Amino acid sequence: MNEIAAADQIGFPILSTMVVLPLVVMVVLAFLRDQRALRPVALAGALVELALSLALVARFRTGGADFQFAEQLPWIDVIGLSYHLAVDGVSVLFLPLTALLVVLVMLTSWSSVRYQPKAYLMTILGFETVAIGVFAAVDLILFFVFWELLLIPTYILIKVWGTGAGRSRAALKYVLYMLMGSAGLLLGFILLGVNHRDAAGSGGELSFDLLVLMDDTVPPGTQTTVFFLLAFAFALKAPMFPFHSWMPAALLDGPIGMAVFLAGLKMGVYGFLRFVMPLVPDAFATWSWLIAVLGVVAILFGALVALAEPDIRRLQAFASVSHVGLAMLGLASLDVQGVQGALFLVVSLGVTSTGMLLAAGFIHHRVGSTDIAALGGLAQRAPALATFSLVACLSAIALPGTIGFPGEFLVLLGAFRADAWLAGFALLTVILSASYVLVFYERAFHGPVTSPVVDAVKDLRPPEAIAALVTGLVICAFGFFPGALLETSQESVRVLVERLDPPADERAGGG
Amino acid sequence: MxxxxxxxxxxxxxxxxxxxxxxxxxxxxxxxxxxxxxxxxxxxxxxxxxxxxxxxxxxxxxxxxxxxxxxxxxxxxxxxxxxxxxxxxxxxxxxxxxxxxxxxxxxxxxxxxxxxxxxxxxxxxxxxxxxxxxxxxxxxxNYLLLFLGWEGVGVCSYLLVGFYRGRKGAAQAGTRAFIMNRIGDAELLLALFLLAVHTGSLQYGQVFAAADSLPSGALTAVCFLLLLGAIGKSAQLPLGTWLAQAMEGPTPSSALIHAATMVTAGVYLVVRSSPLFDQAPTALLAVGLVGALTALYGQLVGYVQTDIKGVLAASTTAQLGLMFVLAGLGLYTVAIFHLVAHAFYKSYLFLTAPSILHHLHGGADPAVIRRPAHAAPVLSHLVLATAVALLALPLLARGLSDGEQVLASNVWAVTALGLVSVFSVVFVTARMVAVGFAGHGAHEDDAGSHEPGRGGRAALRRLIAPLAVIVLLVAAGRVAGILPGGIEGTWFHGLLDEVAGVGAALPAGNPVMAGLFIGALALLAVSGIYGARFLDRFRDELPAGAAQPMARRLYWRALDRGLLDENYGRALVGPTLALGRTLRRFDRRVIDRATGASAPAGRPSGAGADWESRFATVRRAHDAGFVTLAEPPARLDWLPPVATPTGRAAAHPHGVGEHVRDVTTAISPRAEHREMGDAGVVERAETTVARFTEGFERVVFQGSPERGAGFVTNAIARTVEAVERVVFQANLERVVSGLSSGIARFTEAVERAVFQSGIERGLHHAGTVTQRSLLTIESRLGQPLVMGGLLVVVLAVLVAGTR
Missing domain, CATH: 1.20.120 (Four Helix Bundle (Hemerythrin (Met), subunit A))
Structure with a gap:
């Protein structure tokens, strides 16, 4: 695997800048005395970060599968660790996505966060640093460190700023779940590093560099072991059925500002794309049938439960389970369109589920509940909120012309090519998602106004309206012009899928 | 460019x-x-x-x-x-x-x-x-861009049906219409996948060019799937029931979307894909069959409707069915001509409907209107005559003149169709005339008109002005020799021939399908005669006779639209929702319990409850905007406050910021308070870790209870204390008993889910359904269908003889 240094492309270590910038803003906030300046300063920091990420995408060279903007510093030489950051077509879009979500969360903090806003903003910025690190790290252990650090801001955000009574439990549950996978993840990484040393013979050295390890040949037995260790960790994070149990809890009881990241940044699926597929391709291809079947089960299970779910945040959690199932089905199709569709789907879901959750947050802030029984007739009191929610809802049901469509279409197309029957079942999501989303929309926004709380609801306020408008614009713009996003991942995905090509006999039985 | x-x-x-x-x-x-x-x-x-x-x-x-x-x-x-x-x-x-x-x-x-x-x-x-x-x-x-428009019109239709937001029915109708459309859309997507996989493209030209090389099975499948998509959009059976409910929208939008344009998209799709359908005769026959059945259904329902928009919706369904029949016969140009003519004619009728309603105080039920005896305005006669001419002539002409060229069965079919079409159009239009124009003369009341300040006649004139334009356009078409169109030799046919001409000879297709198709057309003919004789709501009560009970039953069946919606509710929607609820229970009872219970709705309980109860009060006060800290706390701000809430906050737990209610206070009756002994494995671990973290937090962040004690000393003391508590208090016995009882619960829940809800209920359901269907079949025997069946046999014999 080749890489292009950041110095050749943009002249400064942009990835490190992006990792460090939120930390700097965080420190500035800590020393800020004026309470009114908190939010503008934090927002400005988030906007600079977003601008940096956009510059990154603008300078990104499409048409090749190389890692770009690379920067590498020695870290612990003895065991071959290095501080190594780089992005390729698989990961580059996650950086602007993360930066965008942070901006949106900052915008909504004006109205939704009253308790200790300074600490809240600082925690969000801390989260941003770590999340950017997760997406930019190409050294396995460095990635692992960021991956684990992620738990700290998440735990704090859910526990302290959660909106539900079960927030403490939800926070704990989340952390416990993640820790369950972490041990295996680390073990899997170490196995790969050791394998690299052993493969090189007597003079071999440990290495945990993704770019180095990708060129190794890993024996089948090790591949299977590593596959299951890694897959388990990433499946927990994704969350993949049946390991999704933390998600409804975290979304219902956690704050919207955190839910946006939990549902929006599908790091589990990213983990599959980034590590599992390139590092243990044969095992992935062999076991893809399992992933595909679990994916289809998740699609149907999530959608059906969402159909029966009366609370929009839990509904969104199960919708998320369903969508992750779809993305996993795309990965398991071992087909260029399926995998690229899954990647696009994951990025687009970041925007879509953020839209849904922001809408839920706006509703919760106004009505004090996101339960369907407390709503009804909102559209008459808050037309702008209703319009924004509708756009997010339509994107969630993958309407053509919204950002949700290209991903779902390509995933289903790839899956159809791999296995028509599984794809046929997965296609039910087209009907089921429309059912649960629109039935919710109808019951929350239409009909007569019955509750006095709803009757007194005010429409979106300026910062909220800006967040809504930006989300809506992104949803529509990339629905009509998805080409720019698809182009970035074209080559990387092609190379990735070529490596997956399993022996012909296994392919026949594979998902 | x-x-x-x-x-x-x-x-x-x-x-x-x-x-x-x-x-x-x-x-x-x-x-x-x-x-x-x-x-x-x-x-x-x-x-x-x-x-x-x-x-x-x-x-x-x-x-x-x-x-x-x-x-x-x-x-x-x-x-x-x-x-x-x-x-x-x-x-x-x-x-x-x-x-x-x-x-x-x-x-x-x-x-x-x-x-x-x-x-x-x-x-x-x-x-x-x-x-x-x-x-x-x-x-x-290309098909994908078509799909963009296809879904786009669906959304606009959804928005317009639910336009009156205060009405519950409107929103429900919109949602239902969209979901029913989506059922068709899913099949359309499947067709797209098949095309993309087999031809490598979705562009019309490339797809049609590659159609020859497609395996015939795949081609037929694609055509059937396209047909299913078209069925959803064009409100054909069995997905057609949404159209009647879609009339909840404002009437002009009904005219535009649910009569003239969007609902004809299915016909357009079939005609656009004619190069594919031409090579899949079975699918083409299915198009015709679906159309014929829908026309029958629409006609029956239309006879008994008692409000103007209901009549119009049913007639639209029937006319769309006829377009499908035409397309199914391979007469694509005639189908498109019918589409054009119907668009103008039906939007005219729709646009007059509101003015009629306005003049009748919104009394939409023609049953309360005096029965018109005579004196319909000249305009209405003109409309009637034009409509009949438009719709009937091309069909009849086609059937009579090209008899030798087309297969015998098609002559029969087209002739029958022509007859039916005449009946249907005459009948529905006559009803419109009866309901509308004549009624207008009888009720000279302007209170219902839109602008009270002006005279009702003036308003009517203004409303009619655009309608007159339509009539003029139609007339101009007639004069210019465009109409009647679609048949060979006319300008219209010549125009479209290159795009979607009739194949050289219609392929025979699947004999079973052909038989069914003929049967459906025969039924259509029967119903035309039968319905016109017996089902007219305005007709005086007939003397009791043999036909009467049959007619009455048919009347009721038609009045509730063949119970289609109810049956869907029972057979599809209900079970799906029930499945969703079951899975939700399963998720909560089995998965959550196995992996650690999710947060119960209501009061904090279990791990973190102490922390929560201390923390919630102050944060709630914060959220309500009451407590403003005089100075920011020295250490990390987000910590659980040790201090008791200020008096003010305690006195006003909700305060003026009532809308920022904290869910913490909502006490759900279903709140589960379970002993920790019943907990699952992970929950158990959760508690343990919670204790530890709590202790840890207290140690590191909250600092000393006694001022002056050194931080480090304190931290060590507290850590020791916490470790002590965790290690010694959590005794092994409870862990084991927790584990076993967790597993017991799990099995029990699985048992309950699988056996009780699954098998027992399934058996019960199966029994009920069998019983019910037997009863239904029994009651259906001896209904007018038998008569139709006889006619099918006769027609089939005739067709066989001609060949």
Whole structure:
């Protein structure tokens, strides 16, 4: 695997800048005395970060599968660790996505966060640093460190700023779940590093560099072991059925500002794309049938439960389970369109589920509940909120012309090519998602106004309206012009899928 | 980029621009411009689109063949590349003209109709958006872009059906229409996948070129799937029930979407895909069969409807069915001609409906109107005559003149169809005349009219003005020799022949399907006669006779629309929802319990409860904006406060910020308080870790309870204490008992889920369903269907004899 240094492309270590910038803003906030300046300063920091990420995408060279903007510093030489950051077509879009979500969360903090806003903003910025690190790290252990650090801001955000009574439990549950996978993840990484040393013979050295390890040949037995260790960790994070149990809890009881990241940044699926597929391709291809079947089960299970779910945040959690199932089905199709569709789907879901959750947050802030029984007739009191929610809802049901469509279409197309029957079942999501989303929309926004709380609801306020408008614009713009996003991942995905090509006999039985 | 390209893009883009402008204005609560300008923008956008369409049509005549306009690359992945591109050929031009012309008239008409309605801006945002989507649908150069328009019109229809937001029924109807459409859309997507996999493209030209090399099974499958998509959009059986409910929307939008344009998209899809259908005769016959059955259904339902829009919706269903029949016979040009004629004719009827309603105080039930005896206005006679001529003549002419050329069965079919069509049209139109125009004369009351200040007649005249334009257009068409169209030798046929001409000879297709098709047409004929004789709501009670109970039963069946909706509810929607609820229970009881219970609704309990109860009060007060800390706390701000809440906050736990209620206070009756002994494994671990973290937090962050004690000393002391508590207090016995009881619960829950809810209920269900279906079958025997069946046999013998 080749890489292009950041110095050749943009002249400064942009990835490190992006990792460090939120930390700097965080420190500035800590020393800020004026309470009114908190939010503008934090927002400005988030906007600079977003601008940096956009510059990154603008300078990104499409048409090749190389890692770009690379920067590498020695870290612990003895065991071959290095501080190594780089992005390729698989990961580059996650950086602007993360930066965008942070901006949106900052915008909504004006109205939704009253308790200790300074600490809240600082925690969000801390989260941003770590999340950017997760997406930019190409050294396995460095990635692992960021991956684990992620738990700290998440735990704090859910526990302290959660909106539900079960927030403490939800926070704990989340952390416990993640820790369950972490041990295996680390073990899997170490196995790969050791394998690299052993493969090189007597003079071999440990290495945990993704770019180095990708060129190794890993024996089948090790591949299977590593596959299951890694897959388990990433499946927990994704969350993949049946390991999704933390998600409804975290979304219902956690704050919207955190839910946006939990549902929006599908790091589990990213983990599959980034590590599992390139590092243990044969095992992935062999076991893809399992992933595909679990994916289809998740699609149907999530959608059906969402159909029966009366609370929009839990509904969104199960919708998320369903969508992750779809993305996993795309990965398991071992087909260029399926995998690229899954990647696009994951990025687009970041925007879509953020839209849904922001809408839920706006509703919760106004009505004090996101339960369907407390709503009804909102559209008459808050037309702008209703319009924004509708756009997010339509994107969630993958309407053509919204950002949700290209991903779902390509995933289903790839899956159809791999296995028509599984794809046929997965296609039910087209009907089921429309059912649960629109039935919710109808019951929350239409009909007569019955509750006095709803009757007194005010429409979106300026910062909220800006967040809504930006989300809506992104949803529509990339629905009509998805080409720019698809182009970035074209080559990387092609190379990735070529490596997956399993022996012909296994392919026949594979998902 | 030449003039044609620009015109085509303008035709598509102008309504979109209008929609965006009006939409932004509506979102800003009309801050940019007022309602008058809103309607002007919408009308201008749609009219501009119409003008551009005329330009395209004019430029098209100078072109040799179909013209392709690539705007940009839309989606590209792997070897599949789909452009945002338009295809301009004769079929497109015809559809563009119909869509834009009717849209323009309807938009203009709506300006008065929706005057002073609350959602005025919203309406004039959605209608141009609809025009955009519909134009994308008919102008698309590939199936995926067609799908964009296809879904776009569905959304606009959804929005307009649910236009009156305060009404519960309207929103439900909109949702139901959209979901039923989605069922068809899923199949359409499947067809797209099949095409993409087998031909490697979705572009019409490439797909049609590769159609020959497709395996015939795949081709037939594609055609059947396309048909299913068309069924959803065009409200054909068995997905057709949404159309009647869609009448909840404002009447002009019903005229535009649910009569003239959107619902005909299915017919367009079939005709556009005619190169595929021509090679899949079985699918083509299925098109005809579906159409015939739907026509039958629509006709029966139409006879007994008692409100004007109901009559119109049923008649639309029937007419769409006839278009499908025509397409199924391979008479694509006739089908498109029928589409055009029907668009104008039906939107005319729809646009008169509101004025009639307005003049009748909204008394929509013709049963309360005096039965008209005579003296329908001249205009209505004219409409009647034109409509009959339009619809019947081409069919009859085709059937009689081309008898030798086409297969015998088609002669029969077309003749029967012609008869039916005459009956249906005469009957429905006569009812409209009876309900509307005559009734108007009898009720000279203007209180229901829209603008109380003006005379009702003046208002009526203003409403009729755009309608007169339609009539004039039709008349002009007749004079110019375009009408009657579709049959060979006419201008219309010549125009469309290249795009979707009739195949040299109609293939026979599957004999079973052909038999069914003939049977359905026969039933249609029977119902035409039967219905007209016995089912008229206005008819005086017949003397008791043999036919009477049968007629009554049929009448009731037709009145509740064949119970289709109810049966769907019972067979599909109910079980799906029940499955969802079961899975939700399963998720909560089995998965959550196995992996650690999720947060119970209501009071904090279990791990972290202490922390929660201390923390919640103060944070709630914060959220309500009551407590403002005099100075920021020295250490990390987010910590659970040790101090008791201030007196003020305690006195006003909710305060003025009532809307920022904390869910913590909501005590659910279902709150589960379970002993920790019953907990699952993970929950158990959760508690342990919770204790530890709590201790840890207290140690590190909260610092010393006694001031002056050193931080480090304290930390060590507390850590020791915490470790002590964790290690010694959590005794092994409880862990084991927790584990075993957790597993026991798990098995129990699984048992309950699998055996009780699954098998037992399943057996019960199966028994009930069998019993019920037996009863139904028994009661159905001896109904008019038997008569129809006999006729099928006769027809089949006849057809066999002719061959």
């Amino acid at each position: 030449n003039g044609l390209d620009l015109a085509a893009i303008a035709a598509c883009g102008l309504p979109l621009l209008a929609a965006v402008a009006n939409g932004l204005n509506a979102l800003a609560a009309g801050r940019f411009y007022g309602p008058a300008a809103v309607s002007r923008v919408a009308v201008a956008g749609v009219f501009g689109s119409f003008a551009a369409s005329v330009w395209v049509a004019a430029a098209m005549t100078r072109q040799d063949g179909p013209h392709e306009i690539v705007v940009y690359r839309w989606i590209a992945s792997g070897d599949l590349a789909v452009d945002f591109a338009f295809l301009v050929d004769e079929l497109t031009v015809v559809m563009m003209l119909v869509v834009t012309a009717i849209s323009w008239l309807v938009t203009r008409f709506s300006v008065n109709y929706l005057h002073n309605e609350p959602g005025f801006s919203r309406y004039f945002t959605i209608v141009p958006l609809f025009v955009f989507a519909m134009l994308v649908l008919v102008m698309a150069d």
